[in-house]
Amino acid sequence: MLVKDIYIRDLTAITDDMTVREAIEILYTHRLPGVPLVDEDFRVIGYVSGSSISDVIIPDYVKRLVSTSYFPDIGILAKELANIMDSPVSEVKKWTPVVEEEDTDLTALKLMLEHHRNVLPVVDEENRLRGVITKEAILSAIVRMIDEEERVEKD
Amino acid sequence: MVICVTLNPAIDAYLEVRKFTPGMFHRTEEEMYSPGGKGFITAEILLKLGYEDVLSTGLLAGRNGLAWEDAATQRGVPGSYVYIRSGNTRRNIQIVDLSQNIVTSIGTKGPDASLSDIEKLKKRLRPHLSRAEWIVFGGSLPSGLPENTYYELIKYFNGLGIKTVINATIEYLPKAAEAIPYILVEDPKEGEEHFGDIEVHSLEDEIKLAKTLMDKGIQIVSLSWQVIHNVIGIYGSVYHVRLVDPHIFSVVGANSALTAGLIHAVISGMEGSEIAKHAVATAYAVATKLEPDIDGIVQVQKVYKYVEVEKVL
Numbered sequence: 125m126l127v128k129d130i131y132i133r134d135l136t137a138i139t140d141d142m143t144v145r146e147a148i149e150i151l152y153t154h155r156l157p158g159v160p161l162v163d164e165d166f167r168v169i170g171y172v173s174g175s176s177i178s179d180v181i182i183p184d185y186v187k188r189l190v191s192t193s194y195f196p197d198i199g200i201l202a203k204e205l206a207n208i209m210d211s212p213v214s215e216v217k218k219w220t221p222v223v224e225e226e227d228t229d230l231t232a233l234k235l236m237l238e239h240h241r242n243v244l245p246v247v248d249e250e251n252r253l254r255g256v257i258t259k260e261a262i263l264s265a266i267v268r269m270i271d272e273e274e275r276v277e278k279d
Numbered sequence: 280m281v282i283c284v285t286l287n288p289a290i291d292a293y294l295e296v297r298k299f300t301p302g303m304f305h306r307t308e309e310e311m312y313s314p315g316g317k318g319f320i321t322a323e324i325l326l327k328l329g330y331e332d333v334l335s336t337g338l339l340a341g342r343n344g345l346a347w348e349d350a351a352t353q354r355g356v357p358g359s360y361v362y363i364r365s366g367n368t369r370r371n372i373q374i375v376d377l378s379q380n381i382v383t384s385i386g387t388k389g390p391d392a393s394l395s396d397i398e399k400l401k402k403r404l405r406p407h408l409s410r411a412e413w414i415v416f417g418g419s420l421p422s423g424l425p426e427n428t429y430y431e432l433i434k435y436f437n438g439l440g441i442k443t444v445i446n447a448t449i450e451y452l453p454k455a456a457e458a459i460p461y462i463l464v465e466d467p468k469e470g471e472e473h474f475g476d477i478e479v480h481s482l483e484d485e486i487k488l489a490k491t492l493m494d495k496g497i498q499i500v501s502l503s504w505q506v507i508h509n510v511i512g513i514y515g516s517v518y519h520v521r522l523v524d525p526h527i528f529s530v531v532g533a534n535s536a537l538t539a540g541l542i543h544a545v546i547s548g549m550e551g552s553e554i555a556k557h558a559v560a561t562a563y564a565v566a567t568k569l570e571p572d573i574d575g576i577v578q579v580q581k582v583y584k585y586v587e588v589e590k591v592l
Contacts, residue, residue, distance in 0.1 A: 134352050135334060135359040139406055153362035155345060166406040255357065 127232055128225035130265045131246045131257040137162045138172050138213055144205075147172050147213045160245040160253050161217045167251045170217030171243075177216045181205045222247045225254060229262050236262075281325055281413040281542060282404060282441075285337035286428075287389055287421040288316030289369035290347050291531075299376035299383060308377065313570060314351040315371060317417025317446050317466070317535045323356050324532075324539035324561065327573045330546060334407055336360055338400065338421060340390035341367035361399045363421075366390025391423035401435070408439060413461075413542055415444040417535060419451070426454060433458035446538040449474060459496040462541055466534040467503065482519065485510040486591055489517045499541055501558070506533045506566045510591075511555045517592035518555040523585050527566045536573070537562035552588045560586050 137160050138147045150159065151174060158173025181204035208215055221235040222245045232244055236259055246255045295309040322335040335356045339348055340363040347368050351358055369389035375382050404411075414436045420428055429451055433443045437458065445455045446464040453475030456463055465474075472479050474488055479502075489500045489512030500512040506527060509520040540561030544554040560582045564573045573579060 132352055133355055133357040135357050137359065137406070139402070141405075142402075153364075154348075162406050164406055165409055 125229045125265055125269065126225065127223050127227045127229065127246055127257055130229060130261050131225070131255045132261060133255040135253060135255065137166070137253055139164070140169065140212065140214055142213045143210050144177065144213055144216055145209045147216070148177065158243060160220065160256070161213065162253055166253055168220070168222055168245045168247055168253050170214070171220035171245070172213055172217050176218045177205075180208060180216050220245060222251070223257060224248070229265065232257050233259070233262055280332045280334060280407060280410045281322070281330065281415065282334045282336060282407060282411050283318040283322035283325075283415045283417065284400070284432075285316030285318030285335070285417055286392070286424070287369065287419045288314065288319060288337055288339065288347055289371045289386070289389070290343055290350070291315035292370060292372045293375070294372065295375045295377055297376075298378040299374055299381070305374075311570070312350065314347050314354070315532075317532075317538070318415055319351060319356065319417075320532045320535035321415050321417055321446065321539045321542075323354060324536045324565065324573060325543060326356060328539060328543045328561070328576050328579065330543055332410070333357060334359065336400065336404065338363055338390075338392055338396055339368050340365065343368035343370060343387075359403060361396060361403055363390045363392050363396050389421050392421040393423050394425070397424070397428065397432070408441070411441050412546075413442045413444060415446065415538060415542070416455075417446045417538070419447065426451075429455040430458045433460050444538060444542065446534060456492060456495070456497065461497070462499040462501075462538070463492060463497050464501045464534055464538045464541070465503065482510065486517050486519075490592060499545075499554070501534075501537060501541065503534060503537060503559075503562070506530055506537075506559070506562050509537075509555075509559050511558065512592075513551055513554050516551060516590060518552055519589045519591045520555050520559045521587045521589075522559070522563055523587055525563065525566075525585065527563075528568060530566050532570075532572075533562040533566045536565035540579070552590060556583060556586050556588050559588075 136154055140163055158171055160168050161170040161172050163169050181201050221239050223232045242259045243256050245253055246257055248254050291313050293311040294307045296305040319335050322333045325333050335358040337360055339360045348360055370387045372385045373382055416429055429445055436443050442461040444462040445460045448466045448468050449471045477488055479488055485502045489510055492500045493512045493515055503509040507522050507525055511518045511520055537558050540558035544557040560579045563582050564579045
């Protein structure tokens with residue numbers, strides 16, 4: 125199966141002229157865990173997610189704590205977030221692998237597993253965002269394929 | 280790229296009940312839900328006509344907004360929407376009483392928008408503008424936005440060199456027309472017989488109005504009523520377009536389809552009467568169905584034979 129058969133044509137993106145505050149609002153209002161970051165020509169230049177933002181605002185020593193029960197109060201996170209809230213969103217971006225419409229579902233799934241991602245941006249030949257493909261979309265397509273094969277066997 | 284903007288979309292719910300009695304509980308016999316909105320329908324029809332570089336955008340709100348976006352994305356229409364902070368996207372509910380064939384409609388109020396939402400939308404569109412050739416504004420305005428919103432948007436995007444299109448009911452058009460969109464499509468309301476200060480009672484009045492609007496600089500003007508009778512002004516000429524022996528199921532979305540047909544015809548290099556025929560055929564293909572949808576351009580070409588075009592000016 126090809127990416128073009130199963131990807132979602134959701135072009136919600138964060139542009140590199142936005143702030144961290146605007147990015148959080150988009151993630152929240154769209155109920156999305158993350159969205160691609162694009163430049164002024166809609167080319168994918170990264171990925172911004174709740175995780176990529178929290179990675180920046182959680183102090184290093186907290187990440188090294190053995191148990192989350194040692195986690196300090198929320199105030200320290202609020203302080204860190206306040207420091208970066210109006211900074212360019214590029215400060216919280218992460219690199220992301222991408223796939224093209226003609227790639228296979230296997231290529232997408234391999235990249236997801238290799239880089240611990242659930243979502244990958246789908247781009248055209250000029251790296252412009254065309255949509256996203258999710259692990260769930262791939263799994264659902266595989267289920268449909270199995271069902272179809274079973275139906276054909278029965279017939 | 281064609282950007283299609285719906286500022287006040289709605290989830291259209293079509294519910295069939297055996298007999299509708301106010302004050303009673305009803306179980307539906309059939310039901311159908313679809314993402315509605317003039318801009319969105321224009322985007323979807325353009326895709327079906329084979330023009331794929333389309334972006335649907337607009338303002339959404341609350342859980343209805345999320346459901347609307349989910350349904351729109353499921354239909355394969357590329358989209359990017361801005362969410363208003365409070366309120367809920369509208370629902371338009373049609374209850375069909377099968378025993379008497381009577382339709383009862385309820386529309387929810389929708390969210391309150393502000394000019395800051397419009398600014399967010401402009402910002403969202405910025406990375407698409409280098410490729411955008413057309414921008415379509417369709418439908419009503421959500422409450423909270425000033426009456427001149429379309430006027431300001433058309434002026435703004437005209438200034439960026441993008442061809443602007445407005446498809447709306449008469450209350451929005453006289454002001455929007457002052458900003459000189461490339462295409463103006465009127466979605467007529469029953470009983471409305473004026474365009475701003477201009478009285479429109481007859482075919483002659485419509486022809487005169489189309490000419491007046493084109494003289495101001497609007498390139499294409501469509502004044503249509505229920506698909507059957509259309510007056511379309513194209514680059515200075517005016518065409519009276521009629522349907523021969525029409526079989527119309529629903530005119531919901533027909534004007535948005537006509538808008539898509541006009542844009543598709545211009546992009547495809549058609550001229551004059553060809554543009555008029557293609558646009559009305561697209562609208563008619565949609566009007567033969569319950570849902571505002573077509574199977575493809577072949578379905579449009581099949582109904583060309585029912586479309587009669589006469590140059591009247």
